[in-house]
Amino acid sequence: MxxxxxxxxxxxxxxxxxxxxxxxxxxxxxxxxxxxxxxxxxxxxxxxxxxxxxxxxxxxxxxxxxxxxxxxxxxxxxxGGHLKPSLYYSHKSWKHRYGEKGAAEIVNFEHAHLKAVKEIIEQEKIDCDFVLTRSCDVHLTKTAEQDCIDNYYDMMRNPYITCKHDTQILFGEAAKNISHVVDSNVCVTFTAGQLWPxxxxxxxxxxxxxxxxxxxxxxxxxxxxxxxxxxxxxxxxxxxxxxxxxxxxxxxxxxxxxxxxxxIVPIKGMCSHITPENRPAHLNNTYGIRYDGADQDYLINRPDGSVIVGGAKKHIFPFKNLFYNVVDDSTLVPGSERYFDGYMKRFHTWDTTKATTDYVWSGILGYTDxxxxxxxxxxxxxxxxxxxxxxxxxxxxxxxxxxxxxxxxxxxxxxxxxxxxxxxxxxxxxxxxxxxxxxxxxxxxxx
CATH class of the missing domain: 3.50.50.60 (FAD/NAD(P)-binding domain)
Structure with a gap:
């Protein structure tokens, strides 16, 4: 040991x-x-x-x-407290490795957690700030946009996926207006949840x-x-x-x-809590914010008007010694604190809102081979x-x-x-x- x-x-x-x-x-x-x-x-x-x-x-x-x-x-x-199933973005990879039925098993299983988590919270009468909502994936590079489109339509052709009806892809002005992200030319929405885990x-x-x-x-x-x-x-x-x-x-x-x-390799990640000085219009969606490859952030909008943002992978993944095989969550990754400051300006409902990043923390994720x-x-x-x-x-x-x-x-x-x-x-x-x-x-x- x-x-x-x-x-x-x-x-x-x-x-x-x-x-x-x-x-x-x-x-x-x-x-x-x-x-x-x-x-x-x-x-x-x-x-x-x-x-x-x-x-x-x-x-x-x-x-x-x-x-x-x-x-x-x-x-x-x-x-991040984000109950967000992966319904489309990895579909081509999963299908390549496990076939249509194997890929559908994963998609359907993850989607089933929305009902299961809601049921256990209501059955046991647990107060954990649970909100059933929709998540909005925005894709902010040409590569991310094309990966989104390819995987989305590949997923829609899989006859074994039972929750395809829960996803919608939007383009152009519709994507910008629904996502509230001015740089988003493609977005996908689907049911998700947020909670205090x-x-x-x-x-x-x-x-x-x-x-x-x-x-x-x-x-x-x-x-x-x-x-x-x-x-x-x-x-x-x-x-x-x-x-x-x-x-x-x-x-x-x-x-x-x-x-x-x-x-199972320990991977160090970063997350934050951001509080606005004056409460802006509430963002109705939670978010996955995708750049190239695995470079992505996630965001949930809490009922009190604050937000949780995690990711900052631009400041982590170029440096293997800072995140790979690391179990130390007593320190922050250098540069990650600055990454979250001003983060919410990309949403046009927050563009004039002053906000404070009042908590930044690290956590250890268990990535598998x-x-x-x-x-x-x-x-x-x-x-x-x-x-x-x-x-x-x-x-x-x-x-x-x-x-x-x-x-x-x-x-x-x-x-x-x-x-x-x-x-x-x-x-x-x-x-x-x-x-x-x-x-x-x-x-x-x-x-």
Whole structure:
């Protein structure tokens, strides 16, 4: 096991963490229990929803959750809060690799998260600033425009995609007027959501705690060892013998399972919170703002009039040592703070509005060698499960992956109702072609 992949102990505080919960550093018991039926490693989006769905499946055994830092302080408390399925922009690539049916599996699965997330929020009566809206992708280079058009119409020809009706492409003045971005000649709109992700996950965790979940924060896991048909989970505070263990560790998975080194790679990203001095006209859409290749930003408009903007990849991706295989979210990437200042001037509803970038933070994303998450049981290691590596796109992928994996952990459905591309397999673990830098458009990133 490698301690170099463990989370930093002093992360920059994000805007989302202004809502820190009263159990942020909870240890349900003073000492670690000696044994447990299920141990979940990680308290973020994947870990919290795993615990929730296991209990929804009427699991009544002992369950322990181990978190290396305070509760839910990883990517879930650092992302953009953007529930945005990818419905068209990667379609040609996905079709090339998995065929029309395989590409449609991914598109339909991501779109299904809109309903699933809305249902869980309403069913559990969770206050997390959830807004169901439309996202607007704008394309600000000729290359981005052509990629948009090619992928959009390729997606529309796929007979297996069931949510094509939810997308619309607009050109010229219509694109400029709908997007409010004066440089946008092509835009695509579709249903999306926005929310306060930390509030959603900690609300689910609170419900799990009420049902008996044993939470142990600030307890890094250092590795596992097979012991008498069970898994000895080694931590900085001792060991737990578990019948089953679930790694919901995203970017940090190599710290507990060395087989994922160079397969789930920690990538450092940047995000910000911007507050206007005088509230401008509300932008009705959330946004994906695309330049060439993987150079893109994202934006959500919060109900209080502030916005969250993430990306700044122009200041990150040219320099491999600043972002690639980096787990340190205690510092900012140089230049990224300046990137967000004045950002909102591109929207004509904000062009006379003074605004302050009052929070800028870093976060660690779990990018994978083939751009898809690893979900399932480890080959030849019965009782060890992984749900990790969401490639900076976890909001429309994690929830239903957790729901499916919970059934597999309990032995109720080992087929996993997730896209085939997501399933953990021996073949995927053995392949050695790491496409991450290529996918980012920086194959010659500077050292």
């Amino acid at each position: 490698s301690s170099k992949y463990l989370p930093a102990s002093n992360p920059v505080k994000s805007f989302w963490l202004t809502a820190e919960v009263d159990f942020k550093d909870l240890r349900s018991t003073e000492e670690l229990p000696a044994e447990a039926d299920i141990v979940i490693v990680g308290s973020g989006y994947a870990g919290s929803t795993m615990a929730y769905y296991l209990m929804q499946e009427q699991f009544s055994g002992s369950m322990v959750m181990l978190e290396a830092r305070d509760v839910c302080t990883g990517a879930t408390a650092r992302n 930390y509030k959603l996950m900690t609300s689910l965790l609170r419900k799990c705690l009420e049902k008996g979940l044993n939470l142990q924060t600030n307890t890094p896991v250092l590795g596992t060892e097979k012991r008498a048909g069970k898994w000895l989970v080694k931590t900085s505070r001792g060991t737990i013998l578990a019948k089953k263990v679930v790694f919901a560790t995203n970017a940090y998975t190599a710290s507990v399972e060395p087989k994922f080194e160079n397969k 083939d751009s898809f998450p690893y979900v399932g049981e480890m080959p030849h290691e019965e009782g060890k499960f992984v749900i990790a590596g969401f490639h900076g796109h976890g909001m429309p992928r994690v929830l239903l992956s957790s729901k499916a994996l919970a059934k597999a952990v309990l032995g109720k459905d080992k087929n996993l109702a997730i896209p085939s591309a997501f399933k953990l397999s021996e073949q995927r673990l053995k392949q050695t072609n790491n496409r991450i830098l290529q996918s980012l458009g920086t194959p010659e990133a500077k050292l």
